[in-house]
Each structure stands twice: as structure tokens, then as C-alpha cells.
Amino acid sequence: MDSNPPIQLPTFNFQLPTSNFQLPIMRSRDFTTFIILFVLLVGVAVISATQRSAEDPRAERNIPATTYSADDNGALALHSWLNEVGYHTERIENTSSFDIGDDTRVLFILDPSETITAREVTAIMRWVERGNTLVIADNWSFNSDNLLRVLRVEINYVDRFVTRATVVQPVRGLGATQVVVNASHEIKSSRDDAIVFLRADNLPALVTFPQGKGKVWVSSTPYLFSNAGLQDEENAALVLALVSDASRNSIVAFDEFHHGYRTVSADPGSASLNALIFQTPWGWALIFALVVIVAYLFVGGQRFGRAMPLPQAIERRNPAEYVSAVARLLRRGGKRAMILNHYRRQIKRVLGRPYHLNPDLSDDEFVAELARYREVDRAALLATLRELSPQRVNEKSLVKLAAQAIQATERAPTPALPRHGQGRE
Numbered sequence: 001m002d003s004n005p006p007i008q009l010p011t012f013n014f015q016l017p018t019s020n021f022q023l024p025i026m027r028s029r030d031f032t033t034f035i036i037l038f039v040l041l042v043g044v045a046v047i048s049a050t051q052r053s054a055e056d057p058r059a060e061r062n063i064p065a066t067t068y069s070a071d072d073n074g075a076l077a078l079h080s081w082l083n084e085v086g087y088h089t090e091r092i093e094n095t096s097s098f099d100i101g102d103d104t105r106v107l108f109i110l111d112p113s114e115t116i117t118a119r120e121v122t123a124i125m126r127w128v129e130r131g132n133t134l135v136i137a138d139n140w141s142f143n144s145d146n147l148l149r150v151l152r153v154e155i156n157y158v159d160r161f162v163t164r165a166t167v168v169q170p171v172r173g174l175g176a177t178q179v180v181v182n183a184s185h186e187i188k189s190s191r192d193d194a195i196v197f198l199r200a201d202n203l204p205a206l207v208t209f210p211q212g213k214g215k216v217w218v219s220s221t222p223y224l225f226s227n228a229g230l231q232d233e234e235n236a237a238l239v240l241a242l243v244s245d246a247s248r249n250s251i252v253a254f255d256e257f258h259h260g261y262r263t264v265s266a267d268p269g270s271a272s273l274n275a276l277i278f279q280t281p282w283g284w285a286l287i288f289a290l291v292v293i294v295a296y297l298f299v300g301g302q303r304f305g306r307a308m309p310l311p312q313a314i315e316r317r318n319p320a321e322y323v324s325a326v327a328r329l330l331r332r333g334g335k336r337a338m339i340l341n342h343y344r345r346q347i348k349r350v351l352g353r354p355y356h357l358n359p360d361l362s363d364d365e366f367v368a369e370l371a372r373y374r375e376v377d378r379a380a381l382l383a384t385l386r387e388l389s390p391q392r393v394n395e396k397s398l399v400k401l402a403a404q405a406i407q408a409t410e411r412a413p414t415p416a417l418p419r420h421g422q423g424r425e
Contacts, residue, residue: 042282065111065137065222066259067091072228075110078239079254081230084214085240086248089414093261104253105246109136111222112143114259121147129212133245137219139185143258148218151211154188154222155202158220169197171241176234183221217242327348343405344388 025142063069067079067089083089087106092098098120100107107127109116116124124147128134137146138155165181167174179198186203187196198206198219206219223229230236243252340350348359348366350397355373357366363385367378388401 005104038289038293041292042285050086052372054342063259065165065226066256066258066261066262067254068261070227073109073222074227075225075254077227077230078108078225080251081236082243087243087252090251091261093256093257095257095262098123098159098255100124100253101251103251104132106133106135106224106243107253107255108252109134109144109255109258111227112255112259113138113139115143115145116258117146117199118146121150125150125211128214128216130212133217133243134216135208135217135219135225135242137222137225139183139221151216151218152190153194153207153218155200156188158184158186158203160184160201162203162205165198165200165205167197168199169195171197171238172244174240176239179234179236180223180229180232181221181239182223182228182229184218186222187218189218196367206259212324215245220400231278261372267378285422339402344385347388347405 028257033212062375064071064073067075070076079091082094090101090104090405092100092107098116100123103125107124134142136147137270138148140155140157161182161184163180163182165183167177167179181198181200182202183203183205185205186200187205187207189204191209194207194209196204196207197248198204200221205221206217206224207289208215208217209215219225225234225239228369230239246252257344259344269394277287345359348357348361352366353368355370357369359366361369363382367381367385370376370381371378
């Protein structure tokens with residue numbers, strides 16, 4: 001019997017690389033620090049915003065046509081000048097809603113930077129129709145579109161800039177035939193009662209029409225009422241004529257509400273979320289704190305969610321890699337004899353398994369026992385087994401012998417009953 005122990009091919013455990021991608025866990029100390037930092041930032045921002053509001057920073061805001069601005073495009077000169085000539089000027093501001101006083105006789109709406117809502121339009125129209133004067137000047141009708149639509153007036157852009165406009169109607173106190181307008185818009189109206197007072201390059205730049213018991217003036221250029229525009233005596237005389245229907249000592253109001261000078265109502269239900277965030281110190285503080293914290297997390301490299309692994313990290317290995325790895329190891333170690341012995345033993349196991357033959361028998365004994373149960377070419381089988389005996393072979397011969405061994409196992413027939421007289425003793 002063959003005393004060689006069974007040869008077992010080495011096994012290798014290949015484990016796919018795994019990566020633990022987890023959300024970053026904030027420790028309790030870090031969480032406490034985060035909360036303290038957030039509260040401090042909100043507190044500092046609230047105090048700063050409250051103090052800054054108390055300093056009345058409105059004159060520093062870059063808003064055109066506001067009576068708080070002394071710039072060329074501001075209206076501070078108009079506000080002060082009307083006071084000096086005998087009118088009482090007021091500002092509609094610092095309220096939660098747009099309200100016009102009952103004693104107000106003239107209202108200036110100059111280049112609003114916020115939209116005039118439909119409810120506010122209704123209030124303005126009722127006020128005008130009671131016998132008051134409305135002066136609206138806008139070179140872009142987006143924010144005043146609701147009011148102009150009710151008045152049946154449009155302000156449209158034209159592809160040219162006109163410096164001076166011609167006075168086409170007599171104006172009390174104005175002897176000149178032209179005034180400086182610096183206009184690039186025109187006025188269009190479907191009203192039959194609209195009267196054009198100024199034409200800039202034959203395009204209407206100032207019109208007026210009655211509304212109920214009151215009067216409305218519409219200008220396509222706020223320059224007429226600006227600090228720079230009032231430096232011309234002709235412009236000043238024209239503006240004074242617009243408010244001449246109101247007696248001296250009357251109240252002239254300027255709409256600063258639609259320049260952003262407003263407060264949020266004490267009733268949270270009546271204020272929009274946008275107003276609470278952008279028009280209150282607490283809203284400013286929250287925005288400031290969130291910006292600082294996001295910047296801190298960004299600089300610190302803190303993750304905001306689960307890291308996405310690369311496709312190479314989760315791709316499963318091909319089973320052929322295992323076969324190739326084992327083959328390279330056996331080839332590098334020169335284990336040709338071990339491979340031959342493996343195929344030799346494999347042939348005996350496949351052929352002898354149906355008859356419960358011991359694969360550790362010698363070649364002669366194994367072939368003899370096998371021949372008792374089935375027809376077999378003893379000489380060919382013995383020759384194959386002996387060629388697979390451990391010996392020094394090259395790689396080419398090894399491949400050829402392995403192919404013969406595989407063919408021998410594939411030709412193994414199905415088990416047959418033992419012939420008479422050849423039963424196992």
C-alpha cells in the first residue's frame with residue numbers, strides 16, 4: 001500500500017476590505033461647547049443689532065429717493081425744503097402696516113424698493129378719492145405695479161436717455177419751457193382724462209389726472225424730486241406747483257414704509273416668516289450665528305452626513321482572483337510534485353467513490369480492486385497513475401498531465417453491479 005499521506009491543497013482566506021462609514025458622533029463635551037457657542041453668538045448679535053437700531057442707521061442705507069439720504073439721488077432736500085416753505089412734512093415709517101393719516105393732504109411715493117400690496121393700494125385709493133394729492137415717481141414699475149395698474153398707468157423703459165423735457169402745459173411759478181429730467185422711461189395710460197405736463201423727446205414724462213375728489217401726479221423719473229434735481233430753480237418751481245392744491249401748514253407725507261423702514265407687528269401671527277427673520281434683531285442674530293457655526297464646521301472639516309465610499313472600495317472581488325493567487329503561489333514555490341500527487345489522488349477518489357474503494361491503496365491494488373466491479377483498461381489506467389507519481393517535471397508537462405487527469409475523471413462511468421463470482425470478499 002502507498003504510505004504517502006493525503007496531500008491537501010493550501011487554503012487562503014480572502015476577506016473583502018470593509019470600511020466603517022459612520023456619521024460623526026458628537027461627544028457630550030463637544031455638544032456642550034456647541035450649545036454655549038451658539039447661545040453666545042445669538043446674544044452678542046441681538047445686543048449689537050438692538051444698539052445699532054437705536055443709533056438710527058437709516059441714513060447709512062444705500063436706498064435711492066429716501067428722505068434720509070443726502071446723496072444726489074436722495075430726497076432729504078425735498079423733505080427739508082417743504083418744511084421751510086410752510087408745509088409740515090412727515091414720514092410713514094416704523095409701523096407694522098401702511099397707514100396714511102387723516103390729516104395728510106399730499107403723499108409722495110418715490111421709487112419704492114418694496115412691493116406695494118393690493119391691500120395698501122386700496123387704502124391709498126380711498127385716501128386720494130377723499131380729495132387729497134398723490135405724487136408717485138418711479139423709473140421701474142415692478143414694485144409700484146399694483147398701484148399703477150389700478151390707476152391705469154404704465155411706466156415703460158425706452159432705449160434712450162433724455163436729459164431735458166419740454167413743458168407742454170402752463171405751470172404756475174414756472175417761466176422756463178424745459179426742465180432737467182434725466183429720464184429713460186415713458187408713461188403710457190389708457191385714461192381719457194390724463195393730461196401730459198412734460199414730454200421727454202416727445203415721450204410723456206409727467207402726467208396728471210383726477211381720481212375721485214383728489215388728484216394724482218405720475219412721473220417716470222424720480223430725478224425731479226432728488227437732491228440733485230432740486231438744485232435747478234425750474235425743477236423746484238415745478239415740484240412746488242405739484243403740491244399747490246394743498247394749503248400751507250398742510251401735512252405732506254413721504255412713504256418710507258416701502259423703502260424698508262418698518263417694524264414687525266407685536267402679534268406674531270400677523271408677521272410673515274420673512275419679516276421675522278430679516279427685520280428683527282432676533283432674526284439677524286440667528287442668521288449671524290448660523291453663518292458663523294457653518295463656517296466653523298467647514299473650517300474644522302466636520303462631516304454633515306455619511307461619507308460615500310468609492311466604487312472601488314465596495315466592488316466585490318472576482319472569484320478568478322483566488323485561483324490566480326493560489327496558482328502564482330504554487331508556481332513560485334515550485335510545488336509541481338504536490339500538484340501531480342493531488343491529481344493522482346483525485347483520480348482514485350472519483351473512480352473509487354461509487355465502490356467505496358480506499359484511494360490510499362497502491363496503484364496495482366487499486367486497479368485490481370476497481371476491475372472487480374467494472375470493466376477498465378488496466379494498462380492505460382496504471383500508466384496514467386504512474387505518470388502522475390511525484391517526479392521532477394517542467395510546467396509544460398505538468399499542464400499536459402493535469403489535462404489527462406481531468407479527462408480520466410470525466411470519463412468515469414456510472415456504477416455497475418458486481419459480476420457473478422467477483423463479489424467483494
